[in-house]
Amino acid sequence: MHETHIVGNILRYLEDEEKRSSKSVKKICMSLSQFGGISKGHFLEHYKEKTLGTKWETLDIEIKEITFGPEIEITRIEYVI
Numbered sequence: 633m634h635e636t637h638i639v640g641n642i643l644r645y646l647e648d649e650e651k652r653s654s655k656s657v658k659k660i661c662m663s664l665s666q667f668g669g670i671s672k673g674h675f676l677e678h679y680k681e682k683t684l685g686t687k688w689e690t691l692d693i694e695i696k697e698i699t700f701g702p703e704i705e706i707t708r709i710e711y712v713i
Protein backbone atom coordinates (compact mmCIF):
# COMPACT_ATOMS: atom_id res chain seq x y z
CA MET A 633 0.00 0.00 0.00
CA HIS A 634 1.34 3.38 -0.90
CA GLU A 635 1.67 6.14 1.67
CA THR A 636 -0.63 8.57 -0.13
CA HIS A 637 -3.44 6.07 0.22
CA ILE A 638 -2.63 5.52 3.88
CA VAL A 639 -2.63 9.26 4.59
CA GLY A 640 -6.03 9.58 2.89
CA ASN A 641 -7.45 6.80 5.06
CA ILE A 642 -6.08 8.38 8.22
CA LEU A 643 -7.59 11.78 7.37
CA ARG A 644 -10.98 10.20 6.67
CA TYR A 645 -10.78 8.39 9.98
CA LEU A 646 -9.92 11.60 11.85
CA GLU A 647 -12.76 13.47 10.16
CA ASP A 648 -15.18 10.73 11.28
CA GLU A 649 -13.76 10.92 14.80
CA GLU A 650 -14.33 14.67 14.89
CA LYS A 651 -17.93 14.25 13.76
CA ARG A 652 -18.55 11.46 16.23
CA SER A 653 -17.03 13.31 19.20
CA SER A 654 -17.93 16.90 18.16
CA LYS A 655 -14.37 17.85 19.06
CA SER A 656 -11.28 18.86 17.10
CA VAL A 657 -8.30 16.56 16.88
CA LYS A 658 -5.07 18.30 17.83
CA LYS A 659 -2.63 15.42 18.09
CA ILE A 660 -2.30 11.78 17.11
CA CYS A 661 0.16 9.17 18.22
CA MET A 662 1.01 6.43 15.78
CA SER A 663 3.17 3.38 15.68
CA LEU A 664 4.98 2.22 12.57
CA SER A 665 6.53 -1.17 12.25
CA GLN A 666 10.17 -1.10 11.24
CA PHE A 667 9.54 -4.11 9.02
CA GLY A 668 6.36 -2.76 7.51
CA GLY A 669 7.96 -1.02 4.58
CA ILE A 670 6.88 2.52 5.49
CA SER A 671 9.52 4.76 6.95
CA LYS A 672 8.69 7.59 9.30
CA GLY A 673 10.36 10.17 7.05
CA HIS A 674 8.60 8.98 3.92
CA PHE A 675 5.23 8.88 5.67
CA LEU A 676 5.67 12.44 6.93
CA GLU A 677 6.67 13.66 3.46
CA HIS A 678 3.45 12.26 2.02
CA TYR A 679 1.46 13.63 4.93
CA LYS A 680 2.86 17.11 4.39
CA GLU A 681 2.18 16.96 0.65
CA LYS A 682 -1.38 15.72 1.02
CA THR A 683 -2.44 18.09 3.81
CA LEU A 684 -0.83 21.25 2.44
CA GLY A 685 -3.34 24.08 2.65
CA THR A 686 -5.81 22.05 4.73
CA LYS A 687 -6.54 22.25 8.44
CA TRP A 688 -4.68 18.98 8.90
CA GLU A 689 -1.31 20.43 7.99
CA THR A 690 -0.74 21.65 11.56
CA LEU A 691 -1.76 18.40 13.25
CA ASP A 692 0.75 17.30 15.85
CA ILE A 693 1.91 13.77 14.98
CA GLU A 694 4.00 11.60 17.23
CA ILE A 695 5.39 8.48 15.57
CA LYS A 696 6.85 5.62 17.49
CA GLU A 697 8.81 3.06 15.51
CA ILE A 698 8.24 -0.44 16.80
CA THR A 699 10.01 -3.67 15.98
CA PHE A 700 6.99 -5.93 15.77
CA GLY A 701 3.31 -5.26 15.34
CA PRO A 702 0.90 -3.91 12.78
CA GLU A 703 2.43 -1.99 9.89
CA ILE A 704 0.70 1.20 10.97
CA GLU A 705 -1.59 1.96 13.89
CA ILE A 706 -3.09 5.04 15.50
CA THR A 707 -2.53 4.45 19.18
CA ARG A 708 -3.91 7.68 20.62
CA ILE A 709 -5.95 10.72 19.61
CA GLU A 710 -5.89 13.96 21.58
CA TYR A 711 -8.60 16.55 21.15
CA VAL A 712 -8.69 20.30 21.67
CA ILE A 713 -10.29 20.71 25.07
Ligand SMILES: [Zn+2]
Binds near residue numbers: 674678
Ligand atom coordinates in the same frame (compact mmCIF):
# COMPACT_ATOMS: atom_id res chain seq x y z
ZN1 LIG B 1 6.03 7.56 -1.67
